[in-house]
Amino acid sequence: MAEYNYEDYNSSYESSREEHQHFLQFKKVFLPCTYLVVFICGLVGNSLVLVISIFYHRLQSLTDVFLVNLPLADLVFVCTLPFWAYAGIREWVFGKAMCKTLLGIYTINFYTSMLILTCITVDRFTAVVKPTKAYNQQAKRMTWGKVTSLLIWVISLLVSLPQIIYGDVFDLDKLICGYHNEEISTVVLATQMTLGFFLPLLAMIVCYSVIIKTLLHARGFQKHRSLKIIFLVMAVFLVTQTPFNLVKLIRSTQWEYDAMTSFQYAIVVTEAIAYLRACLNPVLYAFVSLKFRKNFWKLVKDIGCLSSLGVSHQWKSSEDNSKTCSASHNVEATIMFQL
Template identity: 45%
Template sequence: MHQDNQTDQEKEIITYDEDVDGPEHHALMLFKYFLPVMYSITCILGLMGNVLIIIIFLYYEKLKTLTDIFVANLATADMMFLCTLPFLAYQAAHDWIFGDAMCKIIRGMYRVNLYTSMLTLTCITFDRLISITQATSASRYQSNKHKWGKGICVIVWVAAVLFAIPQFIYSTKGNRNECFEIYDPPHIEIILVSFQLAIGFLGPLVAMFFCYTLIAKTLINASSFQKHKSLKIIFTVVVVFIITQLPYNAIILTVILDKDYYVDKHFQKAIIITEAIAYMHACLNPGLYFFVGIKFRKNFWKILKDLGLAKQYKEDTDNFKNTDVESKNISVSTKLEAMSMCQL
């Protein structure tokens, strides 16, 4: 989960004197220079990667599986989330100059897209669980995907909008030209932040551990060349999620429960750094698909061929065909595994 409201720590940092050295000065430098740079890099790389995912799954794969639908929805949510980062980068480097109405829209849409991303990630997790562990019914499950796959995505977006209503209500432009949430009464902040942590971080994390534990047990009992690749994918997805999300969410929860940390400058610097890392999750997904997904790499080379940039396309395609031939010798459950896990 990415915490969207500008915390009190960050608001304090803006008021520090740049000429004063010490922890306050270092925190200010991080806020005014480190965050905008990280936001910009994340935005540019993330938009490029997620646009590529949408092109591949819409125009090359034609959304053939339920996983394809969910991945395209995830890329859409990540892309819309990334579009809010330039506004936040400008605010970090300067002030909020876009008005009160724009403040509510950006903060609200920021949270909508974040919820959509995390809920879709959870849907992908359960989709993989069913496809791999329920071999006898998974084919019927996949055949009915178009009847309710897009409907699930609509439900996810509607739920995300409802969950983000507090951001639309409480976001406002402050007296110092800052865009953040003002909670009245203050205890509402604890309730809303706790809810956001549960939906945006703990929920997906619990789902991943539960589902991927069952998936791992199934794959360990399978005998195929795909087993180790699939286990590697599971391990990579979980580790990346934990590394990018756990530090920031743990710090935010600590600060909300104990207000004394608001005056700790080292904690302020930790929030700024871990926030930037948490936001990187939106641009890391395309990289995961490319390095561990056979189908994604194959279609990437197709795009390069269509653009006249891939001279080695035929050789790579032959390699993919050889891999597909080997795949025909595996069991039914392992075929489903390869479809759901290794061909993202």
């Protein structure tokens, strides 16, 4: 994993050997189990979002463009987790080339996911605060969205080069995939904190503050639902990402904490919480949408999973009702509904 570096495996000098051994056993079980859970849930959720976005939404809006790139990044990200899970249980047995490749893939998709989240936030800001302009310039925004998505993948590749170049396999009681370079570690941490935490956080605070103010003055039945979704998105981001980034920041400024077993527990647990975003993103950014849920039931029906117990009829009635309701709303209400 990206956090598998040389310093992580220095023995604790302040803690007893027995306490440190307990921590190593805990880490050996807890992280691989967490990786596998995130892998399974993230694989299913992001695959569904990707299939529905491509074959049913057919990239009809800027939101659809981002909802292809976000699950794609998260999907590739979770596919690296089984390798790290095995390495946590045993050791790194996949060789130096695979080490560099997986470090690169892991990091590229981490940055891509976070930057796409930032773009989704800005897109929602434009759709709610300037709905008429967003609607009239939909084709132009689609073009810019595709260009922006391509640039994000390129930027993510560029900022991931240090991990790819300096990634290596080290023999520290067991074979470990990571990188051991103090200057590179500092650069990597600064980049991860800036692009992977502070930039999305700043975008959410600024954009969602204005969106909330706009919704509070708006008329429409979707207002309260939209506010709940906004608060949920903010809460999930803060709860999953803040602890791990805070712990990494503390470790970078106070290296003596790295010798404390209790602090090592904090790193492991907060890392596991941070990776839950790959499971929660599909729910937060796709399944809350009525349009997505409708297309999900279409997918279920198309692959023959609906039984003859009236589910198909219920889905059809719901679809007809939603179409009737949609037709009666103006542009602003429709765009606000995308929240």
